[in-house]
Amino acid sequence: MTTIKEVARRAGVAPASVTRALSGHPNVSDELRQKVLAAVAETGYKPDLLAAGLRSRSSRCVGIIVSDLINPLLAEVVHYMEMAISQAGYTVLLANSHGDPARDTDSVHTLHQRRVDAIAVMCVDERNAELQQALAGFPGPVVLLDREIPSCETASAVVSDHYRGTYRLTEHLLEAGHREILYLGGLLDTTHVGRERLRGFQAALADHGLEMRPDLLRASRAVAQAGRDVIAELLDRDALPSAIVVGPNPFVPGVLTELHARGVRVGQDVALASLDDTPLAVLHQPPVTALSRSMDELARVAARLLLDQLAGSRIQPRTVVLPVEVQLRPSTAVTAEAVAQNRSRRRSGRRRASGDGAPGLRRGAGAAV
Amino acid sequence: MTTIKEVARRAGVAPASVTRALSGHPNVSDELRQKVLAAVAETGYKPDLLAAGLRSRSSRCVGIIVSDLINPLLAEVVHYMEMAISQAGYTVLLANSHGDPARDTDSVHTLHQRRVDAIAVMCVDERNAELQQALAGFPGPVVLLDREIPSCETASAVVSDHYRGTYRLTEHLLEAGHREILYLGGLLDTTHVGRERLRGFQAALADHGLEMRPDLLRASRAVAQAGRDVIAELLDRDALPSAIVVGPNPFVPGVLTELHARGVRVGQDVALASLDDTPLAVLHQPPVTALSRSMDELARVAARLLLDQLAGSRIQPRTVVLPVEVQLRPSTAVTAEAVAQNRSRRRSGRRRASGDGAPGLRRGAGAAV
DNA sequence: TTGAAAGCGCTAACAA
């Protein structure tokens, strides 16, 4: 590997002049620059960024901590953040927590040791005290994405307006007469997302004179099987409510799979709404009502915040709230009353044609409503 | 930030002894180790990995180049690779090419300059000469994922058996009597995936005495809109064939959207198969036949190859081929004959109820087959 | 088993 010394020797100049010529230093003569560029071209010299970082005390790297890259929505955020970050001349160090809060903390330490200039955080558990401490000890700017850590005063945050989105989605169900609504969320209190969504759901219920029923509140890590299990269990107990609000997008396939398997018709025997929008929600028959938001925008705003702070503008850390849209689709175009009728009609239909293999609500699940 | 000097001073030992104590050097007395560990605990010392990397000539970082992280399948590979790599004590540098071949090359240079110990490559265009040259100039191990660069003798490769998978999928359609099959692929010759899939498709045709019809071969970058456009154009020309093979998963939503919009019933008015499996393919009504493979396994095998080479076992670079499964589903459970019948029945049906707004094949698309 | 010295490759600070 050619070093700066070798280039300097060939060009007949000092190593520092090579640095200056290559880094666009203002006071460099054309002649010197020519000599240096020629020597660089000859040798194929590429500066060692490890050494440069050590000396200049800036690695020009940004760390991204993500709770679970297998979630396409989070992958999308990383995608767009990487775009903005690399465009600004920084390289991304990626740390994936795989749903384990301890890894969040480890990642901050590792990134710190690798001397990244800034960190973007989509952690598993924002309440984790060790994580908070590790972030507080990190010297550079920190931006949280859909997370909030009030204790961490050096951190900016970009969040979607999950409260408002979920409130309006729930309101839509309540206005269709639904009084028993299953809320199937991710971990409810580890992140801003989980917390605000549940808060929006509860507020909408309260404004319609309803309380959250503990038996209709389910939460678990955002893995597909969980969605399936919850629906299966409710159907087994003949306790499927007339409407379902399902949170993190990994649950959606599981919920739909189990409903199909049991012959429960979405949009007829149950109303279904998702708090994340996906191609599946759009293309399912019937299409599924969902909350949508721009992960692109989330990423761009977060990257801008980080890069501005890195560029030295002494911007105060701040919180940006981005809008969430309700995408109304046929899966919720059914009133509670219609759900009850559909279920009882199917029940009696099955009785008439008893013993046939046609799919239908098992064990008269409609009676539970 | 505490440095090794400060720790050494506190422990009353030499800096080199701190390194030895912390790095598990064999010849270190218990006493010295205790003193060092105490000083480390007191100060919260964390070694500067930039400096360590500079001196030891190994950054303990691995670069991953990915053509487009927004593709959930690629994100999944990155997810599992990161898992294996970080478990081995390495940190991942992520470089996303956003579909631009020039960025592939840039990324290799950047990662090289950042002194990563190895590179995993899912590039946009494996034929790119600059990329090949950049990879050849990289001193560490290189592993290609679903890519092949014969010229690069230092690179291992892990590929899925796209040829065999696509062959069998196509055979399945041919056996149902389909003779006009649209092949809607990604860029056909820039990667092993694209090339092998097309080769498998053509081989299956050839073995049934058919040639590839240029008007039934479409290719474009793997973005959603492309799928939609191709179907729209074919329907506009009344030229939709009886079966469709659609390649990269981003096309699938577009294809389905357009078919739905035009009232073409998948599995009745057209047979549809996808070369990538997704939750959408599984949960679509009717479910869509697709090729599936384990991205998890792909990633693990690739990571193992890289890490083994890093661990010094002088393994020859080699190519590993992983299996691809055909998931038969109802979307292809329709013969060419049935497609023709369905289309003409719908056509006459529409004629009887002419002028109504019901969805149906426009302009008698069935006649084209 | 431990310490002292050197130096990885670069850039900042200062001097010319």
Add this chain to the structure above:
DNA sequence: TTGTTAGCGCTTTCAA
């Protein structure tokens, strides 16, 4: 405008 010198924080080498 350019060169010289020093040193970022660590690990390696060599000597004790």
